[in-house]
Amino acid sequence: MTTPWEYRYAQRTQRMGSSAIRELLKLTALPDMISFAGGLPAPDVFPVDAFQEASNRVLKNSGAQALQYGPTEGYLPLREMIARHTSRYGIQITPNNVLLTSGSQQALDLLGKIFINPGDHILVESPTYLGALQAWNAYGAEYVPVPIDEYGMIPEALEEALRVGPKFIYALPNFQNPSGVTLSLERRHRLLQLAEEHGVPIIEDDPYGQLRYEGEHKPALVVLDGQLHSSHDGLYRGNIIYLSTFSKILAPGIRLAWVIAPPQVIDKLVQAKQGADLHTSTFNQMVAYEVSRGGFLDHHIHTIREVYGARRDTMLQALEQHFPSQVLWTHPEGGLFLWVTLPDWMDAKDAFNIALKRKVAFVPGQPFFPHGEIKNCARLNFSNATPEEIRTGIARLGEVFYEMLETPHSSMEEVLV
């Protein structure tokens, strides 16, 4: 039986986006499936013992504080640690520039809440991070896609896109999700310059910046910008709102991330966060602080780089060996993902459906394009599966693509039945 009335949802509920990817990820969790679909860290590198020691220390020494309500801004020693850590890169940051959030996803949601009026234009890389689109769809954002090549956003396209007067620019400069590409240093300077000329702030999303496996570290936009805008009181007051997270360097299960921004933006975010969840778990913040302090994090990041770097290499070698020459892929210098481009006529969703039967999964690329116009791309994650699984899975996937290439387009339906 049903209720005698209908729930009348808000208009924005219609815009929150389909749960297509959610449903798809459920399919990839079947037994024997080798999945390159999720964006999961490898459980092998979770510092479980360090977490256990830290939890015990926090509860023993400060149990009452850890289990009590805390300030919306976050646990002060952790904000101080993040400020110190960021300042190492040559920018002045104080704890008043730092807000702790319940994962970077919450930062994206809060930024949507404080900035986006329905119909506002947001300038995004194309393809871009799906979670940002999902967060901002609910606020009625319209997207202006800027195509990327192997060096990130193409400056000419960026300049053209800025003419619509966007509310902000959303950029993932390092090992972008989903494409794996990194914005070149020259283009970073150009992006900053263009943003400043047009008076448009930049949201810099940097979950993987510390996970580089080859090449030179490139300074974050917030660092380059902070060097331009010096401050008398040590507070950063520039044009960048910078996001990073403990999800990829410690563990995503504690849902802990941070925002670095000018104090006026932090104030608005704090107000929005108070209405959204009061504050992020005190316990998790204190445990993360205990795990991270004393140099553990630097050491641990070194381990992650080794493990993920080896897995990336394994995947790149397997791609060379098993993929047809008509299929192209990016060569990420870090992060968790690489991006595959199939021949124009091929729909990655068809490949996905065939691949599932061969017990291998990935994410078709279409939802990462804000207007969903490109269908022949796919995202592969290389951090979660073991090297052996990567070799087997990529071999299976290669077979799928060879088969599709050998099948006349008109017979694709039979393959898919």
Place this chain on the structure above:
Amino acid sequence: MTTPWEYRYAQRTQRMGSSAIRELLKLTALPDMISFAGGLPAPDVFPVDAFQEASNRVLKNSGAQALQYGPTEGYLPLREMIARHTSRYGIQITPNNVLLTSGSQQALDLLGKIFINPGDHILVESPTYLGALQAWNAYGAEYVPVPIDEYGMIPEALEEALRVGPKFIYALPNFQNPSGVTLSLERRHRLLQLAEEHGVPIIEDDPYGQLRYEGEHKPALVVLDGQLHSSHDGLYRGNIIYLSTFSKILAPGIRLAWVIAPPQVIDKLVQAKQGADLHTSTFNQMVAYEVSRGGFLDHHIHTIREVYGARRDTMLQALEQHFPSQVLWTHPEGGLFLWVTLPDWMDAKDAFNIALKRKVAFVPGQPFFPHGEIKNCARLNFSNATPEEIRTGIARLGEVFYEMLETPHSSMEEVLV
């Protein structure tokens, strides 16, 4: 120096409400201050040892799962436990009726996101929970206040208010924050009947339902409603969206709460939550499950009831002893708060400013009224301060009120200087 541009915030940013209470709470944290202002549980009753054992067990046995991403709906064993627990009260609930959230504050935010279009009318008790107003202001809610007396929302006023066609009714039936009053059983039935007649869903916020210190347990609206709407498959499909939390029965520092709702509402909330923070901390959910299972929670709630019940009694006795006869207060049967009504001409904000100098703090009642029209009320918390602090603090507060009563109204400014 400032940036060469202005941040252009969204319109809703203007509506997120002032941070007056935030600023006020900072004042109450000064040394030697006896504070009845916050809504903090007593740290004395936090089960620190149980948390430590549970954290160790979770990390030892399931570390990789606890630190990894998890499903947006929440940790299944915890959803099952909540469904079982709720079903004890005589209503059919399945895990598909249950969503875990990052505190009840997040549930309020997500409900605003899926239901409220700008200008929608929301029917609320007057006074009501400030955090709900704060969450829904951001979505452009307009409020229709329904006055309460010692038995909760007044049915005639409710009936009148329903004529505007509200999107939903927001009710805190048990030991309401801020007033401490409980909706009578007769009025619960009347509320359900009126809501059904008008086709308006009810959001039932019940953080304190298990913290009753005297009188008979009153069935939750969701239980009464579930008994009316039987279901062939055990799924609740009624008219109530029920919120409760681990904040008051375990610890608020883990930010863990739950929603019980018809599956179609859960689906929309899950979609909204995915964009808001992906999911609630896996670690905290697993630890809360480990702490709670095996009957610990029933035992622990018994302890909390004894401690808070004694503190409530201490405060009620001290109020009798120290407050002038022109000041009235409620007699809460449970929860954390009682509500003080001063003479009509007295502004509780003035009393607050004088009280601060005498090292005692409370929350002036005005912000709890959606239209801020009533100024002579105050909320007192009795769970956080010790019995001795309660006696001393109430004596100080009594002196403040006596002094204000003896001062001609025209001289109030001098007292406040």
